[in-house]
Amino acid sequence: MVSLMCTLRDHTDEVGCCAFSPSLLATSSGDKTLRVYNTADFSEVPFSPLSGHGYGVHCCCFSSCGSYLLSCSTDGSVIVWSSETGERAAVLQHPDRSPLRVCALAPDSSHLLAGACDGTVALWDFTSKTLRRCSAVSEASVVACCFSPCGQMFVSGCTYGDLKLWDVTDVNLLHAEKDAHDLGVTCCSFAQQFKVDGCCVEFRLASCGQDSQLKIWIVSQRDGAASVMKLLHTLTNQSAPVLSCAFSPDGEIVVSGSVDKSVAVYDANLGTLLHTLKQHDRYVTAVALSPTMPWIATGSMDRTVNVWRIGDEISAADSESQQTVCQGRKLTGHSRLLLADWSEEDVQAWMCEEGLQELISIFKANNIDGPELNKLNKETATELGIESVGLRGRLLRKIEALKAEQSGSEAPDEFLCPITRELMKDPVIAADGYSYERQSIESWIRGKNKTSPMTNLPLQTTLLTPNRSLKMAISRWKSSQ
Known part of the structure; x- marks a missing residue:
């Protein structure tokens, strides 16, 4: 059972990434900011939003202990933030100032990696914040990268569709999977668990791409032998390019977000579909799972972040408690729809939210639904019998603000x-x-x-x-x- 807990609506542009620490949720956006929330109640922390990038923020991630939050941007920089204060601990610049699309931190926080549009990856020593090397790993933009759980290897994915496995020490190529995703890779993620069998170590890697597929690979490394990538599952339940993927902390579940506006939840071992979530209005660009709580966060081009609970069905009392915790951000039915699709009940719910309860009886008697609300003006408001000039003006201002909010998110x-x-x-x-x-x-x-x-x-x-x-x-x- 997956239940929608609340919706965060603070970003003013598309959400590019979501990331969890043990106690925080971070989101990044094309609006150049990061937002940070407490996972206890999903209230925004006092130092949020974080502003420091000159262009949209493509990716964010936490250190494993949660002390640091990292972000990268089209401006060619990685900013290291303190998760406790929101202060900038360091700003690391790509040597050629190439736009950065993705960043990752090794599990032991020893190395920081960032993939750039010029086909390079920049590798820093995280402790000293010094650049170790900047290596060309592709002829195309590097849009995906992640460290193995042991921290000794990393995978890069590019817009040409290749996945490559690299040794961290010297950035030597260990394995290349050509055309892993037709038309381009979009994201990759290692499961935290790995299996040791004698002198062989096996990892699981998820990757997704423009071919509308999510793939799960077995990456094996044996002493004295070449590394091998073997395809375990090809998952095709989403009907459009898959933009993001992530494993659950125990590696049992893998989640992906797609251009078809859906979020798919799979059994990672069997490769079977468990749930399909369809509450976003536009492309789902980001998915993340909490390391300590049963939370899934999904970000979208509709500018929202949905937080889901995964697990057993919640009791009515728990559901009511969670709605209070989320401070009124729970996703209501009407908020997911365009105004033209609102029912009479949606209009009345919106009026309650906006403090216009005294007009509900008038709207109910005149069967005002979304299309009628959209056409409402000063003259028709007078015809409805709204005699108070102040109340009529407040209603019209609320309607104009609603239309502006909805039209902004639907700009071509x-x-x-x-x-x-x-x-x-x-x-x-x-x-x-x-x-x-x-x-x-x-x-x-x-x-x-x-x-x-x-x-x-x-x-x-x-x-x-x-x-x-x-x-x-x-x-x-x-x-x-």
């Missing part, structure tokens, strides 16, 4: 700047053929990034051309909202 992707993921005001076309917000791409170029933020190839010129047709399209779209 091509209207968002690829760097900041914000709606563009002055779009320009760069030499790579992509459109960006002028201020963002100019800042990118001034920062000595003479490569494309999208392709990582050199920009032949820094000339920027106004994209007037796109600007007009955005203007028309905003007027229609």
Whole structure:
């Protein structure tokens, strides 16, 4: 049984990653921030949000003891934060300032790894915060990496679809699995458990990709012999690219999130589907499991993070207690729907939340549902018999805020700047053929990034051309909202 416990709605852009420590949940977003919550009640800690990156934050992770939180960004940096105070303990920069898509910390916190868009991985000694080496591991962007439980190896995954196993000491290639995922790898994760049989050690690795598949591998290493990767399961229950995957602490369960908006929960040993969760409105970009509690966190392009309880069905008393703990953030039915899909009951529930209880009887008598609420204006509000000018004005302001909130999350992707993921005001076309917000791409170029933020190839010129047709399209779209 998997039960939705609460929904966190603090980010203002898509959620890119979720990570648990023994007592905290961290989330990162295209809005350039990290949010940190107590797992006891999922209240936000006093020092949250954390701001320090210049661009969207792609990945975050905790040290195994939970003392440090790490994050990496398009700005080419890894920031090490104190989990107790939120203060920055260190800022580590990729040698070529290449955008970083993923970061990982060894189980014993000895090494820090970050994968970059230029096909390199940067490896730091975490204790001294010194760069040990920056090695080319792919001809394509490195978008996935993770350490083995022993900390002696790491796996990298790239947008070409290859998985590669590396020795940490010298970054020597131990094994290459070509085309592990057609069209590209998106995420990989080791199970914490491993099996020792004589001089052979076996690990389990999960990987997912643009081919809409989640794969579970057996990675074995024998003294004096080459490392081997053997495919154990290919899981195809999701109908679109799978963007994230993670094992439970005991290695018995593996969870994945997909472009089809679903979260799949599998038995990792049998490869059988246990649950399909479908409460997100857009792509599920992140999944994480708590090391100490029966929590699953899932992040999405809909800007929300859902927290789930996995285990036995909860009693009514426990459910009521948990709703109180989550401080009113429990996901209600209407909040998952567009306004046009709201029922009369959804409208009435929303009015209770917004302190408009005195109008419920009027709305109920006139059968006001979502489409009718969407069309409500000053004239129709008067026709309904809402005589109080103040109450009528408050209602209309609440409706406008609701429509603005919903339209913001549904902005067409091509209207968002690829760097900041914000709606563009002055779009320009760069030499790579992509459109960006002028201020963002100019800042990118001034920062000595003479490569494309999208392709990582050199920009032949820094000339920027106004994209007037796109600007007009955005203007028309905003007027229609």
